Structure formats: C-alpha cells, structure tokens
Amino acid sequence: MAATNIHTEFHRFLNRQDKETLLGQRGLVIWMYGLSGSGKSTIANAAERALHEEGRFTVILDGDNLRSGLNANLGFSDEDRLENVRRVSETAKVFAANGIITFVSVITPRAALRGLARGIVGEDFFEVYVQASFEACAQRDVKGLYAKAAKGEIPNFTGRDSSFEVPEKPDLLLDTESTTVAEVAAALLDAVRGRISPAIPE
Numbered sequence: 001m002a003a004t005n006i007h008t009e010f011h012r013f014l015n016r017q018d019k020e021t022l023l024g025q026r027g028l029v030i031w032m033y034g035l036s037g038s039g040k041s042t043i044a045n046a047a048e049r050a051l052h053e054e055g056r057f058t059v060i061l062d063g064d065n066l067r068s069g070l071n072a073n074l075g076f077s078d079e080d081r082l083e084n085v086r087r088v089s090e091t092a093k094v095f096a097a098n099g100i101i102t103f104v105s106v107i108t109p110r111a112a113l114r115g116l117a118r119g120i121v122g123e124d125f126f127e128v129y130v131q132a133s134f135e136a137c138a139q140r141d142v143k144g145l146y147a148k149a150a151k152g153e154i155p156n157f158t159g160r161d162s163s164f165e166v167p168e169k170p171d172l173l174l175d176t177e178s179t180t181v182a183e184v185a186a187a188l189l190d191a192v193r194g195r196i197s198p199a200i201p202e
C-alpha cells in the first residue's frame with residue numbers, strides 16, 4: 001500500500017539556480033525513443049561525450065541498464081512498460097531539477113507512455129524520436145534480439161508482437177538510416193544547445 005503522511009521538503013539551502021550556476025549549464029531531460037536497434041544508446045553516448053568535452057555534466061539513464069537494477073522486477077507487458085517509464089521519468093526529473101543534462105534511452109513505444117513521461121518531467125522534457133524502420137533494425141540486429149524474436153522466443157517484442165506508435169510531432173526526429181552517428185549526434189546537440197546553455201553569462 002502506498003505511504004501516506006509524506007511531507008516533501010524542497011530546497012532548504014540550495015535551489016536549482018545554485019546548482020545550475022555551479023555547473024554552468026541548465027538541466028534538461030533528452031528523452032530518446034524508438035525501436036530496439038534504432039540508435040538511442042549510440043547517439044546518447046556520442047552526444048554525451050561531445051558535451052563532456054565541452055565541460056558539461058551529463059547522465060545517461062539507459063533502459064537496458066536500468067532493467068538490471070532499478071527496474072529489475074519489470075517485464076514488457078503494457079503495465080510493466082508503464083511502470084518502467086514512470087520510474088525513469090521520476091529519476092530523470094530529479095537529475096534535471098539539479099541542473100544535470102540527462103539523456104534517457106528507452107523504447108517508449110506508445111504515445112500514452114511519452115505523454116506520461118512528459119507529464120512527470122514537465123517543461124524540462126525534450127523528446128527525440130530516433131527513427132529507423134523495423135527492417136533496418138532487424139538487419140543491424142545489434143543484440144541478436146530480432147533473430148530470436150523471429151523464432152518467437154521473445155514475448156511482446158516491440159514492432160512485432162507489440163506495437164510501436166509512430167509519433168506525430170516529436171521535438172526532434174533523427175533518421176538513423178541514411179546518416180552517420182556523428183551527423184545525428186551533431187543535429188541533436190544543435191537542437192538542444194539553447195536549452196542547456198546557462199541563462200546567465202558564464
């Protein structure tokens with residue numbers, strides 16, 4: 001049963017502005033979603049590295065990694081995907097509220113899940129659709145999952161047994177079929193530059 005009588009304390013001594021001034025940046029949640037193998041983790045890592053070299057502080061919340069810890073008790077049913085997104089959203093929100101540029105890479109296959117994430121994170125939410133066709137992802141088959149899914153060995157496999165709803169209006173769309181990793185990472189950084197630069201001059 002959920003706890004009651006919880007009193008949330010906010011910023012007793014330090015507020016968000018203090019953290020952002022220290023870091024010389026503004027917090028943001030860059031929510032990257034798309035099919036397995038579309039390039040979410042690859043792009044998040046490339047963009048993070050570029051930002052690190054510029055002196056920015058970043059965190060990656062990678063769906064796969066979180067599923068071995070924070071979300072270890074969750075599977076891929078609709079209910080568990082919802083809880084997965086809720087937990088990642090709440091975690092990302094805390095990081096952004098402390099001035100950290102936070103990349104999330106989670107498949108997030110449905111509009112309702114994206115809406116949930118946006119609702120939790122609020123105005124720090126920047127959604128990036130990482131686009132590659134099912135066929136292209138199956139061709140890459142980075143983790144061997146598409147071959148397994150084709151044999152019926154993976155229940156609820158996204159794009160096959162479980163639907164992926166193509167977004168109507170993401171903040172940014174990155175097509176990874178006809179581009180290099182460096183190109184899409186640069187496009188992502190161009191798009192978020194104004195949102196992560198400090199509000200006050202450094």
Ligand SMILES: Nc1ncnc2c1ncn2[C@@H]1O[C@H](COP(=O)(O)OP(=O)(O)OP(=O)(O)O)[C@@H](O)[C@H]1O
Nearest residue numbers: 035036037038039040041042142176179180181184
């Ligand atoms: N323009 C591109 N952007 C990103 N990845 C690309 C691009 N072109 C080719 N790739 C390749 O596509 C693959 C993407 O795999 P990656 O693990 O990043 O996918 P993912 O979306 O994180 O999948 P999962 O949901 O299973 O974690 C990599 O092997 C990467 O090298």
Ligand SMILES: [Mg+2]
Nearest residue numbers: 040041064105
């Ligand atoms: Mg990944």
